Amino acid sequence: MKDWSRRHVLRATAGAAIAVPMAALGGGLATAREPETAAVNGSVWSEDTTTDVGPVMFCIHDAQRGEVSILHGTNEVIVHDRQLVARILQAAGSPTSVSQKA
Amino acid sequence: MSSHREAPEISKDPVADNTDTYAFISPDKPDTVTIISNYIPLEDPAGGPNFFEFGDDVLYRINIDNNGDGKADVAYEFRFDTKIRNRETFLYNTGPITSLSDPNFNRPQTYTVTEVRGHRRRQLKRDVPTPPCNIGPRSTPNYANLANAAITSIGGGISVFAGQRLDGFYVDLGSVFDLAVLRPFQNLHLIPTPPTAGVNALRSFNVHTIAIQVPIGALTRNGKSPSDVFDPKSVIGVWASAYRQQGRFHDDKRSYSTGAFTQVSRLGNPLFNEVIVPMSRKDRWNRLEPSQDYQFSKYVAQPELARLLPVLYPGVFPNLAALKADRADLLAILLTGIPTGVIPGFQNFTGPTQADVLRLNVAVPPAATPNINGILGGDLAGFPNGRRVFDNVVTIELRAIAGQTYPLIDKTFVPDGAAGAIFDVIGGGNTPPPSVSYLPSFPYLDHPVSGYNSVPLDRSA
Numbered sequence: 001m002k003d004w005s006r007r008h009v010l011r012a013t014a015g016a017a018i019a020v021p022m023a024a025l026g027g028g029l030a031t032a033r034e035p036e037t038a039a040v041n042g043s044v045w046s047e048d049t050t051t052d053v054g055p056v057m058f059c060i061h062d063a064q065r066g067e068v069s070i071l072h073g074t075n076e077v078i079v080h081d082r083q084l085v086a087r088i089l090q091a092a093g094s095p096t097s098v099s100q101k102a
Numbered sequence: 103m104s105s106h107r108e109a110p111e112i113s114k115d116p117v118a119d120n121t122d123t124y125a126f127i128s129p130d131k132p133d134t135v136t137i138i139s140n141y142i143p144l145e146d147p148a149g150g151p152n153f154f155e156f157g158d159d160v161l162y163r164i165n166i167d168n169n170g171d172g173k174a175d176v177a178y179e180f181r182f183d184t185k186i187r188n189r190e191t192f193l194y195n196t197g198p199i200t201s202l203s204d205p206n207f208n209r210p211q212t213y214t215v216t217e218v219r220g221h222r223r224r225q226l227k228r229d230v231p232t233p234p235c236n237i238g239p240r241s242t243p244n245y246a247n248l249a250n251a252a253i254t255s256i257g258g259g260i261s262v263f264a265g266q267r268l269d270g271f272y273v274d275l276g277s278v279f280d281l282a283v284l285r286p287f288q289n290l291h292l293i294p295t296p297p298t299a300g301v302n303a304l305r306s307f308n309v310h311t312i313a314i315q316v317p318i319g320a321l322t323r324n325g326k327s328p329s330d331v332f333d334p335k336s337v338i339g340v341w342a343s344a345y346r347q348q349g350r351f352h353d354d355k356r357s358y359s360t361g362a363f364t365q366v367s368r369l370g371n372p373l374f375n376e377v378i379v380p381m382s383r384k385d386r387w388n389r390l391e392p393s394q395d396y397q398f399s400k401y402v403a404q405p406e407l408a409r410l411l412p413v414l415y416p417g418v419f420p421n422l423a424a425l426k427a428d429r430a431d432l433l434a435i436l437l438t439g440i441p442t443g444v445i446p447g448f449q450n451f452t453g454p455t456q457a458d459v460l461r462l463n464v465a466v467p468p469a470a471t472p473n474i475n476g477i478l479g480g481d482l483a484g485f486p487n488g489r490r491v492f493d494n495v496v497t498i499e500l501r502a503i504a505g506q507t508y509p510l511i512d513k514t515f516v517p518d519g520a521a522g523a524i525f526d527v528i529g530g531g532n533t534p535p536p537s538v539s540y541l542p543s544f545p546y547l548d549h550p551v552s553g554y555n556s557v558p559l560d561r562s563a
Contacts, residue, residue, distance in 0.1 A: 057349040071349040071361030
């Protein structure tokens, strides 16, 4: 497993298309899920990348678990952080925040 | 079909849809193994102006397991890159294409080959050219020369080819999926129709081929080229797979993919996902590696088609209807390999791990006179010992499912006469249908049909 620190994740995502308020980030766990095949460097293609680290996507498959899947380059990084999920949902205008349900 | 459009999700993603995988000892270079994986099912040769090509955003992979655990020990990855030479025209070619570097070829595609051994990755070659699609006598006037120029040696005794080919697989698709009609005895079907000859539904369709020819010793467990058929190290397992990145984004300003590559298609034995795995689990199967195939063994042990045949052909398959035991013959052929002692002079057993891979015993030399029915036809160099481009795999598998191979594990079982009378498409004999043809040397699959010369399918009947 690639040892991605939470700081590393935040640095990589700073300034990316998805705005995540830095103050919202509490103590979460970040782990990287290795691709099912070995990653291929430079496989991201883009006509207009928004940052010098390439585009970054967030996916929240299950808000109740506070799990955020971060797609970057040829990696997926899993962050467990309920506060982060709550802020993302809030920013997305979700009528239901994870903190209210948790 | 072998695996053309075999699962709901991948049927909507043709460039990642693996249609056939082949693995065999190269007949003209018997110190090498040739592995072929095809993509993009049912290419209409006239399908321009945006003719067919590999996906730049797809990771294509050929996998070799040499220790029987259903996981890749050696893999070859292929990544493609497409350029547009003239951005001001809609044309695929702006004149005759006479060489791979011809400026008239407006959309050239190149690729990079990477070898993966465990955690070690090594780029073998980049900017390898692919030929254009076969357009017609004005656009691609000497197609064979163009295509042959794309056969590339990449060092280490390895050759590669990637590009359009005539689909060498043959199947009476319209018949099989019309409630399992087996021409020519459709008059015996529950819903009978008059007897007619079989039809190769893939005639005149092309595919996109990735082919690699590798020295045997580069693939075996101990790095040697074995000569003992009964040495476990003589057997390798082969499958192909395709991957897409997890995230895809599109808006009016940008389009990109990001995230880890995740498997969306795979193929070992022909027809496994197509006719063994239930529809509700086909997409799941495509995401897994062969080491996980124990999850699907119950569908091999009790195949749905074996239960359907006696129902659809009343009174034709009485012995198959009475066969209730698990199909140990099919479990061996498709999931573990055939152990020593079952077929004289042969084994391709890889151990207890159930995995859908093509098992090739590399110590079996190419046949001087091949039989397209492979081992069922007495030819130990043919399917299910790997798979050659001309092997009659639909007939072989239909006969096996109908019970013809069950005596391998139960000598008292007598197959129904109909099981041995199944001849998909070809109607018997040892010759593939006239609509397919092959090359005597790498990449063995023939040049594609051109768009100009292709004939639209007959709408009659």
